[in-house]
Amino acid sequence: MLSYILRRTGLALVITVLAVSLLFVIIHMIPGDPVSTMLGPKASPELRAALEERMGLNEPLLIQIGLFFANMLRGDLGIDVFSNRQVTDIVLGQVPYTLTLILTSIGWSAIIGIALGCYSAANRNSFGDRLTGVLSVSMIAVPAFVVSLYSLLFFAVTLKWFPAIGAGEPGDFGDQLWHLVLPSLAIGLSWVGYIARLVRASMLEIMGEGHVRTARAFGLPERWITYRYALRLAILPTVTVIGVGMGFLLSAAVFTEIVFSRPGLGKLVIDSITTRNYPVVMGSVLFSTLIFVASTTLADIINALLDPRLRSAR
Amino acid sequence: MPDTNVLDVKNLSVSYSTPRGDLKALRNVSMAIGQKKIVGIVGESGCGKSTLISAIIRLMANNATVHSGEILFHNSNLLDFKEREMRALRGIDISMVFQDPMQTHNPVLTIGQQMIDIQYRDKLSKSKKRQRAAEMLSLVGIPDAQARLNQYPYEFSGGMRQRIAIAMALMAKPDLLIADEPTTALDATLEVQIIKRLEELQEEIGCSILFISHHLGVIAELCDEVVVMYAGEVVEQGSVRDVFHSPAHPYTAALLKCDPGHIKEKTRNLPTIPGEIPDLVDVPAGCIFQDRCSRKVPQCQVKRPLFEAVNEQHSVACHLNNKNADDSDHKEARG
Ligand SMILES: Nc1ncnc2c1ncn2[C@@H]1O[C@H](COP(=O)(O)OP(=O)(O)OP(=O)(O)O)[C@@H](O)[C@H]1O
Ligand SMILES: [Mg+2]
Numbered sequence: 001m002l003s004y005i006l007r008r009t010g011l012a013l014v015i016t017v018l019a020v021s022l023l024f025v026i027i028h029m030i031p032g033d034p035v036s037t038m039l040g041p042k043a044s045p046e047l048r049a050a051l052e053e054r055m056g057l058n059e060p061l062l063i064q065i066g067l068f069f070a071n072m073l074r075g076d077l078g079i080d081v082f083s084n085r086q087v088t089d090i091v092l093g094q095v096p097y098t099l100t101l102i103l104t105s106i107g108w109s110a111i112i113g114i115a116l117g118c119y120s121a122a123n124r125n126s127f128g129d130r131l132t133g134v135l136s137v138s139m140i141a142v143p144a145f146v147v148s149l150y151s152l153l154f155f156a157v158t159l160k161w162f163p164a165i166g167a168g169e170p171g172d173f174g175d176q177l178w179h180l181v182l183p184s185l186a187i188g189l190s191w192v193g194y195i196a197r198l199v200r201a202s203m204l205e206i207m208g209e210g211h212v213r214t215a216r217a218f219g220l221p222e223r224w225i226t227y228r229y230a231l232r233l234a235i236l237p238t239v240t241v242i243g244v245g246m247g248f249l250l251s252a253a254v255f256t257e258i259v260f261s262r263p264g265l266g267k268l269v270i271d272s273i274t275t276r277n278y279p280v281v282m283g284s285v286l287f288s289t290l291i292f293v294a295s296t297t298l299a300d301i302i303n304a305l306l307d308p309r310l311r312s313a314r
Numbered sequence: 315m316p317d318t319n320v321l322d323v324k325n326l327s328v329s330y331s332t333p334r335g336d337l338k339a340l341r342n343v344s345m346a347i348g349q350k351k352i353v354g355i356v357g358e359s360g361c362g363k364s365t366l367i368s369a370i371i372r373l374m375a376n377n378a379t380v381h382s383g384e385i386l387f388h389n390s391n392l393l394d395f396k397e398r399e400m401r402a403l404r405g406i407d408i409s410m411v412f413q414d415p416m417q418t419h420n421p422v423l424t425i426g427q428q429m430i431d432i433q434y435r436d437k438l439s440k441s442k443k444r445q446r447a448a449e450m451l452s453l454v455g456i457p458d459a460q461a462r463l464n465q466y467p468y469e470f471s472g473g474m475r476q477r478i479a480i481a482m483a484l485m486a487k488p489d490l491l492i493a494d495e496p497t498t499a500l501d502a503t504l505e506v507q508i509i510k511r512l513e514e515l516q517e518e519i520g521c522s523i524l525f526i527s528h529h530l531g532v533i534a535e536l537c538d539e540v541v542v543m544y545a546g547e548v549v550e551q552g553s554v555r556d557v558f559h560s561p562a563h564p565y566t567a568a569l570l571k572c573d574p575g576h577i578k579e580k581t582r583n584l585p586t587i588p589g590e591i592p593d594l595v596d597v598p599a600g601c602i603f604q605d606r607c608s609r610k611v612p613q614c615q616v617k618r619p620l621f622e623a624v625n626e627q628h629s630v631a632c633h634l635n636n637k638n639a640d641d642s643d644h645k646e647a648r649g
Contacts, residue, residue, distance in 0.1 A: 210417025216373055217412070218405035218432040218482070228431075229420050307422050308466040 004304050004311045012297040017069070019289050024065050027282055077286065078279035087283040091268065095287055097167055098264040101187065101256070102249045102291075104180050106242060109188035110195055114231075114238070117199025121207065121234075122226060132196060139193030144252040148186040148259040155182055165261040183260050187252045191245070195238055202234040236303050243299020246292050319386070320490050320522045321347040321370065326383030328362075328369050335595045339365045343383070343548050344621075345541045347490065352516065352523040354533035354554070356569065357543035360591055363526045364413060366543075367492045370524075371410055372400050387490070405432055409483040411493040413526075415476040419467040425451075426463030429482055450481040454511055473500045477508060484515055491516075492524045497532060505529075509536050530573040534558055539627075542566045545591045545602050548621075552628030562630035564607050601633065609634060 035048050035057070052058055056067055071077065077087040116136070120129040156164035168176035206212065207230050215225045254266030261267075265284050272280035304310040328340040339362045347353045355363050368374045370385055372392060385392040387408065392400065404410075412418050420428055429447035430440060438446075444463065451459035454477040467475060476496055483491055493512075497505045509532060516523055527533055533540055533554065540557050542550040542565065550563040561567040568587045589606035592598055601607070601614040611633055619631045 210412060210414055211420040213373055214410070214412060214418050214479075215420065215431075216401075216404070217371055217410040219401045219403070220405075220431060220434065221401075224431075224434075229423070232422050233420075309421060309468050312468075 001304065001311055005301055008297055008300050008304075012293050016290065016293050019293065020069070020072075020286060021065050023282070023285055023289065024068060025061065027278060027285075028061065028064075072286075077283040080277065080280055082275070082277060087279045090280060091265070091283040091287050094263055094265050094268045094284070095291075097262060098250070098253050098257070098266060099291070100176075101180065101183055101253055101262070101264060102246070105184040105187035105252075106191060106245070106249060108184065109191035110238075110242060113192045113195025114199050114235070116192070116196035118203060118226060118231060120196065120200040121203030124204065129200075132200075136193030136196045140190050140197070142190060144186050144190065145255040145259060147189050148183070148256050151182050151185055152259060167262045167264075179260075179262070183256045183262060186256050186259075187249060195242075198238050198241060199234060202237050203230060206230045206234045232306055236307060239299050239302050239306070243296040246295035250288050250291065319346045319348055320351075320388065321524070322384075322386040322389075323366070323370070324384040324386065326366070326369060326385065327381040328365055328374070329379055329381060330365075330375065331377045331379065332595065337594045338597055339378075339546050339594060340369070341546050341597070343543075343546075345548060345551060347522045347524055350516075350520055350522055351539060352513075352525055352537045354537035354540045355524065355526045355543060356528070356530060356533055356540060358569075358587075358591065359528075360545075361543040362546040363543060364494055365546075367410070367494055367524065367526065370492065371404060371408055405488075406435070406486050407488055408490045408492065409486060409488040411476070411479045411483045411491070411496045413494040413498075415472050415479060418475060418479045421467055424464055424466055425470070425478055429463070429478075429485065432482060432485065446485065447481075450485045451478065453484075453515065454478070454481040455507060456481075473504055476500060480508070480512065484519065484521075487519045488521055490522050490524065492526075494526045495528065496525075497527065497529065505532065512536065530558070530570065542569070546594055546597075547602050547631070549603065549632070550628075550630040552624070552630075556625065556628040562624045562628065562635055563603075563632045564609050564634070565603050568606075568608075601631075 035051050036043070039047055039051060056064055059067070075088050077091070079085070080087055080090055083090075116132050120132045123129050152164055155161050162182050163179050164182075166179060168179035170176075203226075207226075212225060212230055215229050216222075220229070250265070253264060254269065256262070257264040257266040258270060265288060269281060269284045269288075271277075272284065300310075323343060323345050326340055326343045327338070329336040329338045331337075343362070343366060345353070345355075355366070357363055365374075365378070368378070369380060370387075370392065372395070374380075380393060383393070387403070392403075395403070419425065423431075426444060426447060429450070430443045433443045433446070436443065448459040448463055451462060456462055456474060456477060462470075470478065476498075480493070480496055483493070496512075497508055500508060512523070513536060523536075525533065525537055537554050539552065540554050541548055542557065542563065544565050550557060550561065550566050557566060558570065561570060565587075572586055587606055592602060592605060598604075599618070600616050601610070601619055604610050604614040607614065613633050617633070619633045619635070621629050621631045622635055623629045624635060
């Protein structure tokens with residue numbers, strides 16, 4: 001198991017390096033020039049040159065990437081040109097908000113989705129199964145920003161059950177939780193449907209396999225067979241999908257953070273893109289990438305914990 | 315006599331619903347297993363052997379339906395049992411070794427865990443259960459059993475998994491063991507070993523065995539009686555001696571001729587019975603074997619032969635068995 005974790009983490013590092021380099025290149029190709037944004041179009045050539053020098057923009061691209069990595073390893077992602085603060089500090093200040101939002105969303109939707117999927121598979125073609133099916137498909141079809149807007153209007157503005165904006169008082173856990181309800185509903189809702197469908201399909205497949213028949217032939221209780229013998233296998237594809245889905249969750253979080261005026265990476269990215277604040281854009285996208293790579297890696301490791309065959313593969 | 319039987323299957327008919335229509339996989343199948351007897355079932359692939367045993371333990375495919383018949387286990391009809399009653403029986407009174415050893419075990423739990431789980435009804439400590447599992451594994455010839463309990467199914471070869479399946483099935487000392495081709499994944503020497511072991515264990519436990527195999531030599535070695543199936547029907551049954559030495563059905567005779575054990579010269583192509591199993595969705599009238607029969611008589615096309623005794627322990631469904639073919643109308647009316 002340890003060797004699997006090491007191998008998988010090594011792979012994750014390689015992926016991170018490639019992805020970050022690619023990001024660096026892409027951001028460089030965005031039209032518009034950070035120096036004129038910062039100094040205004042009428043800046044003197046000397047000033048421009050000095051700033052370009054400071055930001056390392058004169059160096060060849062490869063050197064810039066190399067420098068970026070070297071600095072990154074020291075935790076230095078550059079200085080925000082507007083506020084003069086460390087980009088790392090700015091981004092790290094926002095990461096917890098987004099992570100909390102994403103994890104809460106995927107947490108509640110996974111629990112409900114898995115339960116619904118198991119129920120549907122166990123009661124295949126029953127009324128409940130069909131109802132779950134219809135509901136799931138409708139949930140999948142509604143985009144997160146639509147849920148955000150309508151839940152905001154209905155539950156926050158009309159009914160006033162939940163707060164409409166912000167992330168709650170710092171330090172007040174209950175208040176923060178209260179502020180999480182609507183945004184995580186918006187992000188998680190389509191995942192409930194998606195996971196329910198996925199779990200149902202893989203449960204049905206697994207329940208038809210020979211080893212389940214063996215377990216039944218030994219008279220094991222059906223509940224036991226479902227949850228101990230089948231679910232453990234049926235959950236594997238769902239874990240992978242959630243791991244990869246972190247990318248979608250992050251982009252859903254961008255919309256949701258804006259609609260609910262929540263602090264977070266999404267809001268930071270949008271704000272810094274509109275102001276052409278490249279170091280901050282780069283920093284927040286970098287952290288998103290790290291979150292994504294970490295979550296896919298974690299998903300693979302969880303799967304390997306669940307399935308011994310994956311551990312031993314090569 | 316019937317009350318001494320462990321299992322008595324009477325006129326069982328099972329079909330599968332398919333897009334083409336009902337596939338009549340078993341038609342009027344009757345067979346019995348006496349106490350401490352080993353009964354073999356032979357027949358080509360697709361003749362309904364697995365369907366029969368899945369009906370006995372009532373773990374059938376979703377699209378299967380039992381149309382008629384009885385499955386008497388110690389004289390109570392399993393087809394009337396509630397699912398809960400059936401579950402109480404499985405693994406204790408009747409246990410199973412399934413056909414495909416690669417699919418038999420849960421891939422993500424250790425063999426030890428699975429062998430402990432199936433003892434869930436016993437009020438023993440976990441280490442006692444583990445001990446018992448290890449003993450059982452040694453009995454079927456798996457060396458270093460204690461350590462092997464910690465391994466996962468994928469770490470065992472097909473033959474070992476099959477032996478593990480046998481060990482699991484015998485652990486609760488069932489009254490009836492049903493084994494669906496339990497030796498197909500084994501090589502010849504191992505097969506002999508396992509058959510020997512199975513005989514010893516049967517002797518010790520005192521159970522009856524329903525043993526399915528393609529391999530006639532194994533049936534001859536192990537079984538007391540044999541049931542020959544063809545395309546969803548029983549065509550001949552009797553003591554191994556009678557059926558193998560003087561087969562009364564042309565199908566049995568043809569099977570015996572094709573058995574690799576009977577062939578002396580080395581050949582690459584094993585002989586097979588020419589022709590194919592008839593379509594079970596649209597079952598033709600008359601004898602089910604007529605298309606492939608080398609000894610068919612005009613009657614075979616119109617009339618289904620009835621099961622009749624050759625001698626006390628041997629019966630067959632074939633028109634040739636009637637010494638006087640004209641007499642058969644009379645006999646059918648009687649039957
Ligand atoms: N779930 C199913 N749906 C439709 N047809 C089926 C199903 N299971 C089996 N059959 C058909 O029923 C017939 C009997 O199948 P069965 O598996 O009982 O044969 P078998 O004697 O066990 O063959 P083998 O020696 O290959 O295991 C075959 O024609 C098979 O195609
Ligand atoms: Mg079979």
